[in-house]
Amino acid sequence: MQNGHRPAIRPLRSLWPTTGYQVDKVALASQKVGHPCCILTTSKEAVFKDRSTEEEKAEKIRRKVSFMKCDVTKSNPLEPNSLPLADCVIIAGCLICASKNDEEFKTVLKNVVSLIRPGGHLIINDYLGASYYLVGEAKFSVLSLDENIVREAVSESGCEIQEFMTFTDLQFQEEVFNSNVSFCLLARKH
Template sequence: MMDPSTYKRYHLHGHDTRQFLDQYLSDKAAMIFGEDILIFPMKSLTKAFSAGHINGDILLDLSFGSMVHHLYSACECFKHIVVLKVNDRCILELKRWVDKRTGAFHWGHTAKLHVDIEGKSHQLEDKEVKVRSSMQHVVKCDLEKENMTEPIVLPPADCIISAWLLDAICKDQDDYIRYLRKFSRLLKPGGHFLLFGCLGMTYYTVGKDKFHAVSCDEDFVRKALEGEGFIIDECKIHKRTSVSDLTDYKAIIYIVAHKK
């Protein structure tokens, strides 16, 4: 077994973005994470945004890798979606899809999943167009700077979605709280924070490389949010359904919270 101290770090070393998408988010028959990483988040967010009370001008996406499937519901509720990424490879991968360039990753299976969840399969083409048009602001960020998007100064967001980023960037639980505090500063009072994370995960694999993940349980995540001034409105735990040694998470946690 590989020594955990040799695991790579997502924001320091980067990863092969296409390999990650193929392994965890594709429509290939060998991709076994669909229930956990595609369907569960999409169903959860569709429900959250269709309720009508999470909306506004600006949504910030602070999520892992170059995913887009978690933004299908959000684009109906916000005028602008600003996507923040910590490395250039993720930005290039995203922009390739947004600009419909040759060789872009195929997200059609997730668009179909989304409209099927909504019961609006006739809106499939419109959905992809709407998501692309809402993702025109893809910005490089530096997690260690006081203003992560320097020299750009973003107005406070009405909502933040953070999917699996904290799991990947944090060295330990103290780091988790530190970064959560930085994310919170980007959100206006009363704004909503929608969080997806893995419970009990210590590593994930992309290609031949193993990457570090911070291990958390539900109690820690709840207390971390409450300690940073969030009121938790909903918390769901989705137990792992996939069988694979690519990663060792035990469950997916989903939290909807709002800032005091």
């Protein structure tokens, strides 16, 4: 178990420079309860060959960002749209909202993994042990996950976990969100 936020960024930072991918298309999708899911498709064009300024790089990415509805409960989460298989999918805080039980969690994860090419990566950042969160006066239920279910679901989805880190220094008020443990994992699809 590791504490702190810095290590959680390491898998993200280390993924692109070592694989040499440059973002060609980024689709930020919001599944039915409105939580973000980020799907990246990339080319093998090396990032280090791009001599653009930071502003030019930011503008290139902005031109390639599109928003699409996403429903992770469908076998094609992007239906009726489709994209080429992605090199990397990043999911942050949405699968526990889209799943009512462990079996649904495994199914929605398989649906998301179906968007990744063989050898591609899956990055998940979510919460363990949560059961609800509040938005104003509205209370929303979420699936209470434990690490074993997450590991099992990732394996059954056809991925191998390369890194799994938990963080216990979250500072949520219990009245707003009842989890103080988050996790970040990096997995590779077989």
